[in-house]
Amino acid sequence: MSRFLLVVPPLTGHVAPLRAVAAELVGRGHDVAWCGPEPTTSELTRAGRVYAAGDALEFAVERRPEGLRGFAALKYLWEQYLVPLADAMVPGVEKAVEAFHPDVVLADQQAFAGALVASRRSLPWVTSASTSTELGDPLGAMPKIAAWVDGLQEGLRARHKVSCGDLRFSPELILAFTTVSLTGPIADVGAVRFVGPALAPAPPVGFSWDRLDGRPLVIATLGTANAALGRRFLSECVDALAGMPDVQGLVVDPTGELLSDEVLVVKRIPQAEVVRKAAAVLCHGGHNTVSETLASGLPLVIAPIRDDQSMLAQQVETAGAGLRLRFDRAKAPDIRRTVTEVLTDPAYAAAAARVRASFAAAGGVVAAADHLESLPH
Template sequence: MARFLINISPYPGHIAPSTPIVRKLIERGHEVVWITGRQYREKVKATGARFHPLPKQSDPNGMEVYDFYPELRELKGLAQIKFWIKHVCLDACSRDIEAIDTILRGFPADVLVGDPMAFALAFRSQMGGPPNACISLLPLSLPSRDTAPWGLGFLPGNNLTTKTRNRLLNFLTYRVLLRELTAYTNNVRRELGLKPLDGPCFEGMWKIPSLIIHISTPAFEYPRSDQSEHLHFIGPILPEPNRAFELPDWWSDLNDSQPVVLVNQGTLATNLDDLIVPTIAGLEDQQVLVVAVPVKEGQLGELPANVRAEPFIPFGHLLPHVDVMVTNGGYGGTQLALAQGIPLVVAGEAEDKMEVAARVEWAGAGINLRKQRPSPEKVRDAVKEVLVNPVYRENAKRIQSDFAKYDAPTRAAE
């Protein structure tokens, strides 16, 4: 049996899909030490893994990410990506490596497993440590001649125009606009006694892992003719039933004949004015039932008659009743909807959300509004179009069928 040291970023959208993978490793008799945020101590221990906390400077410990890193609030696109890599990932490397070394002294791991943000773990592997494996938990950011740079939200293509666009944008983005990021990365590596990366930052970091497992399938990821042989699709991580969840009093309303529209903003970009408020305003006079999640009690005041709001509902309970999902593009929630064959309306520009929205558009499984804060009219019109046009549901069902071929935790453990 093997020993795994796992370092997953302390955010719900990273912890949730990693948990079944860790549990499967434990079931197979492997030993696991999991280093992450303190708020996940009990969740980690429930898998059977040993918990080790991140250094406090690297651990939001329950704070909203935009409160822990307030500079992120004003940034989008490449500017936000640059800040995140420099000041969330790279600035933490020295102290995070100290924490990793503390673990390794008492737990001689055979493999170091992290997500794409675990720069410290990847660098530690190159400093004479065990081999590194990466769990790709976001839309795949692996650079390719067949795709535009990650973070722009551009669709792929294989005609002369898009190939020329990709070549020019990849050079401009990775070797010009992000040149300073590569220099910053290599300065950190130099301080750690490592050689410069083999190529620009985005390209070079993906060359470090000996194994990359991506939590999706080819039906929901752009094709790459130059795909790494180390990349393996394992399918999405689907939630386990929460049998302890108590259904809200209005649950029987889901069984009425009117379509059910779920609007969800996920766990990071939680300003309700971005999407939940305009969705409610746009659909309040429509013949649909709107379910808004997550919404704290009293956060929206008096709700229209056709709206239900809850702070939390397990998607495993709710999604079988949903006809359309309106989302800001959280990767996990979007894939859970597609796993049920549910078409989407997506509005998101922060973090990885523009890339999720673009993949929904590329797959034909929904409408990309290309806005962080769309108008009520835009949301209403998009929902109506998705409800009446069967193409969106047909494509969502096609992705659902592809997802059903995979057992992600088992494939990951193998």
């Protein structure tokens, strides 16, 4: 039996794949504990053993300024989120290591504190790449920005008296919860192991299944963290889908403010189950939603909002499994036209089916657990 400490940020999409991996490890007889900002880490993991590392309220997604794009968004992400998050989490991760005595630290790619503490204590550490954004070296063509990121990391290493390499990439093992069919070729695979999505069961959500009327179902959702920001876009989705009588539109509006006689509008859905009954999904490009959709072999329309979502949208479009829209500019006619294209051109569904096959072949949580068990420690 081995002891695995999972270090995570307070972000749903980053915790979700590790929940499934944790369950697999526990099922194999290993001991698993979590560490992250509270109370969000406990809420997201629904686990019995969670060590606190920082205050989640200080790092809630809702506190990010709206409308940041390009370098401004990257600058905010690193200077105001990732680096302060690492500094805030290190003391808690230290205490967790002292109390739990892990054999391996499994750290999310945005939870640098896991890499810092593990390196300082000469513990094996593994990177959980819940999104493929960093794997393709997106800053490779921007050396000045790459050097700026390196400088921020060097500051972290100096403050915490660590002399390791890039905090985003374990030299021993990087679990990538995707496949090359979606990301495209990676120049330097190194320690990366593509295991495909690790889809964990979601908490039960009530849903009136009898409201689905048998027409091809198109789901529009912007995830859990974009309620206020997404109201305009979701309203356009309602208008777009209302003008498509041959499909049934389902719009997930967490605010409960949108109303429609032609489109089914709900606050929440059991997403994985509903997606399996859909014909296409319209979303923001969150990694979990993209993975769930492609795991069902469905085409996507993606309107990216922030962070890695633009790159994921580009990957989906390059793979031929969907199309992208401008989140801040798309109107109902644009949405209707794009949804119609992915539904009527069989090439999109065929490409989504190819990605689905690659996901199935990659092994998912079983493969991830196998790789973790093979680590020397």
